[in-house]
Amino acid sequence: MTPAEAQAYCTTLTKRSGSNFYYSFFFLPRERREAMYTVYAFCKEVDSAVDEPPAGSNPQEELRRWRQELTAAYQGQPTHPVTISLSAQARLFDIPQELCEELINGVEMDLSMTRYQTFTDLYQYCYRVASVVGLICLRIFGARSPKATAYAIDLGLAFQLTNILRDLGVDARNGRIYLPLEDLARFAYTEEDLLAERMTPAFHALMRFECERAREFYAKARQTLEELPASDRQLLTVAEIMRGVYSRILMRIESSNYQVFGPRIRLSSPHRLGVAAAIWLRSRLRSRLLSQASA
Structure with missing residues (x-):
């Protein structure tokens, strides 16, 4: 395969997913947009090996194969479509293999961990499955300052905590509890x-506490963004679109009085696209005003 x-x-895989992230990718230049499609596809395939394993498959063995494919991708000998594309994008954007690993x-961790005793324990999981993705995205966006790194880590944690709260019922039915047991106690x-x-x-008291924790990570990310140079803020417009979508999901969880055991709380496609367009236009206007002011 070429x-x-x-x-x-x-x-194709990314477009079919209907992911919240997909609507932010529209606003990237083609080269960077394609890299994001590849990263999303890699994340989706690896995650599906555990959460949606093919009938008769062994998730642990599937992850072993993905590790082999990842090594092959960085050695120039991948065989799977996703790692063939990842190999090219990793070279183009200097994506470290260690982040993918x-x-x-x-x-x-989902194969062995169904409970987390403390938030420190949960933090490691959230960092690995969400913040690491943000760090990969920074390579594609071109923002590599230490503060941009802190922004990506905090935003990833906020996203994952939002996902955990939204999917509390689904995860419980699968025997998984991500909320720290110390918080339940x-x-x-x-x-x-x-x-x-x-x-x-x-x-309800527990959910108020957990939603506030997620809000704190959104706020930390926003504060760090404001401390970045204008050029970096512009590069992170797509991440801000993601923040806009996910923070609104958190608001929906709160406004629904924490109805997370019923139908999955989500934003409609037009709503997500509207949020994305508004944030992109606001970013463009801000950039133009800054350019005029410095001229």
Whole structure:
């Protein structure tokens, strides 16, 4: 398979996913947009090996194959469409192999970890499966300052915490509890309560606490963004679109009175596209005004 054919595979996979991230990719130049499609496809395929394993497959063995494919990609000998495309994009944007390996390590945690005792424990998982993706995206966007790194890490944590809160019911039905057990104990809400999907006063208190934690990471990321040079802020417009979409999902969770055991809380496609367009236009206007002021 040629790199162009492999890229087409990644692009098709991403478009079919309906992911929140897809709507932010529209606003990138073609070369960077294609790189993001490839990164998304890699994340999706690796995640699916554990969360949606093919019938009769062994998730641990599937991850072992992905590690082999990743090594092959960086040695110039990949065989899977995603890693063929990743090999080309990694060279073009200088994406470190270690970041991709760390993502696989995070996904692998789902094979052995169904509970997290403390937030420190959960932090490592969120960093691996979400913040690491942000660090890869920085390479594609071209923003590599230390503050941009801090921004990506905090934003990734905010995204993953939002996902955990939104998918609380689905995960519980699969026997997984991501919320730290120390937090459940703090609000006297038991594992049995969560697995039985009991919406008690203790549950609402717990959810208020967890939503506030996610908000703090969104706020930290926003504060760091404001401290970056204008040129870096412009490069991170796509990340800000993602922040706009995911922070609104968090708002929906709160405004629904934490109805996370029913239908999945989401934004409609027009809503997501509208958020993306508004943030992109605001970024362009800000950049133009700054250019005029410095002229």
